[in-house]
Amino acid sequence: MTLTIDVNTNDVIDLPECIRLLSGIKGISRRERMDDAACYLRMLSNNKSFLIEHVNRQICEAQPLDAYQLSSNFSQQIVDLGGGPGFRLRANMWPRCAADAPADWERSLFAYLMPHDHNADFLTVGYWGPGYETDIYEYDPERTVGFEGEQVDIQFLERTRLTNGKVMFYRANRDIHTQLPPDDFSISINLLVADPEAVQSTKQYWFDVERGVISSSVERLDYSPFVFLCRLASMVGDGATINVLEKLAQGHSDARIRAEAFTALATLDPGNASRHWRDASEDVDPYVQRVARAKLSAE
Numbered sequence: 237m238t239l240t241i242d243v244n245t246n247d248v249i250d251l252p253e254c255i256r257l258l259s260g261i262k263g264i265s266r267r268e269r270m271d272d273a274a275c276y277l278r279m280l281s282n283n284k285s286f287l288i289e290h291v292n293r294q295i296c297e298a299q300p301l302d303a304y305q306l307s308s309n310f311s312q313q314i315v316d317l318g319g320g321p322g323f324r325l326r327a328n329m330w331p332r333c334a335a336d337a338p339a340d341w342e343r344s345l346f347a348y349l350m351p352h353d354h355n356a357d358f359l360t361v362g363y364w365g366p367g368y369e370t371d372i373y374e375y376d377p378e379r380t381v382g383f384e385g386e387q388v389d390i391q392f393l394e395r396t397r398l399t400n401g402k403v404m405f406y407r408a409n410r411d412i413h414t415q416l417p418p419d420d421f422s423i424s425i426n427l428l429v430a431d432p433e434a435v436q437s438t439k440q441y442w443f444d445v446e447r448g449v450i451s452s453s454v455e456r457l458d459y460s461p462f463v464f465l466c467r468l469a470s471m472v473g474d475g476a477t478i479n480v481l482e483k484l485a486q487g488h489s490d491a492r493i494r495a496e497a498f499t500a501l502a503t504l505d506p507g508n509a510s511r512h513w514r515d516a517s518e519d520v521d522p523y524v525q526r527v528a529r530a531k532l533s534a535e
Contacts, residue, residue, distance in 0.1 A: 239405040240396070241271065241359075243278040251290060251317060251325075254280040258427070259320035265429045267357065267407075273323075274359055274403045277427050280325075281361040281401055287327055287423070290317065317425075324428045328360075330368050333417040351414040352454060355440040356430035359405050360398060365422030367398040373412040373445055381522045382439050386450045390443065398424055412443055439492070453492060463496050470500035478505050485512075491521035498528065510535060 249257070257276045261269050280286065317325035333348065351373065372393045380388055390412065398404060406413070408430065440454040466484070469477045478501065485497035498516040502509040509531075516528035 239270075241274040241403045241405055243274050243401075243403050245275065245278055246282060247279045248282045249276065249279040250283060251280065251286050255318055255320055255325070258323055258325075265322045265357070267405075270357075270359065270405050270429075273427060273429065274361075274405070277359055277361050277425060278401060278403050281363045281403075281425055284364075287315070287363070291315065319428075322429060326426050326428070327363070328424045328426055330365070330415075330418050330422040330424065332420050348415055348417050351412050351443040351445045353409055353412050353441055353443070354406060355408055355454075356428050357406065357408045358429065359403060359427040360424050361403045362398040362400045363423045363425045364400070366419050367400065367402070367422050367424070368418040369395060369397045369416040371395050371414040371416075371445075373414075373443075374410055375412060375443075377409040380450075381526060382441065382450065382453065383523055383526050384450060384452050388443070388448055388450060390445050390448050392445075398422075409439070412445065414445065463493070466493070466496040466500040470503040473500070473504045485516070491519070491523045494519060494521070495524045495527045498524065502531065 254276050258264060258273060261272050263269055264273060313329050315327040315329075317327060319325055351371075353375075372395070373390050374393055375388050375390050380386065396404075442451040442454060443449070444451045466481065469481060473481070481497045481501045481504065485494050485501060488494050488497065495516070498512055501512040505512065513528045513531045516524050517532065519525055519528070
């Protein structure tokens, strides 16, 4: 289950020192090294001035400001703090919402009340404010294909709060959490630890924990453009586009993109839709197979 790591230290380090120490952990992505990483993360969280100093420095050094805005690693929620081999640090902002009823844009941006997993192991520590409460569940990824509406055995574990200095470890594609808006503005510091190639090939989901099903996949930034292009091609493509989509459907490493390419092929080339779906049914990935079987059975 999600682990609360007991780190009892009042030591304080700054951001460069934290990155240096984390970079010195050999095999930081291995879960047995989490105690060392958690200790350094807690020491950083004890430093209540480093974050604003980092933001001040970034803005003061930016010339010109308009160009900096376009290239900055800041977003409405996240401040990128840098990293090293196999890890990345970032600060996450968690604003209070009126009457604990987030607006649609707040739910979307901050994932409040939206159960989800993550495609990388990460440590998090409460840095500022009372911290958000979160309901934590787990599921077995080895028994999960990943299609929308799939029934998943989801087990509730606990409700807890990420208080100041509390360090927690979330397991990739096993722990599900539902974050509730905090009572007041809060900040957490996250340490993502993963092989970048593994993250790119790993799926991530939204869940309906009451019904015990996958609601949908979380579209990654590197994944979404391909989805858009496949859907665009299905509407305005020509004969040459069919060849491009067939290459994508047969050769892309991501099963979801292959499924999108097969879907686009069936739409753009309706006279051969059955053939395209039969090809898809022979894909090596069960997700693509399941999509294809559903389409063939509906014909």
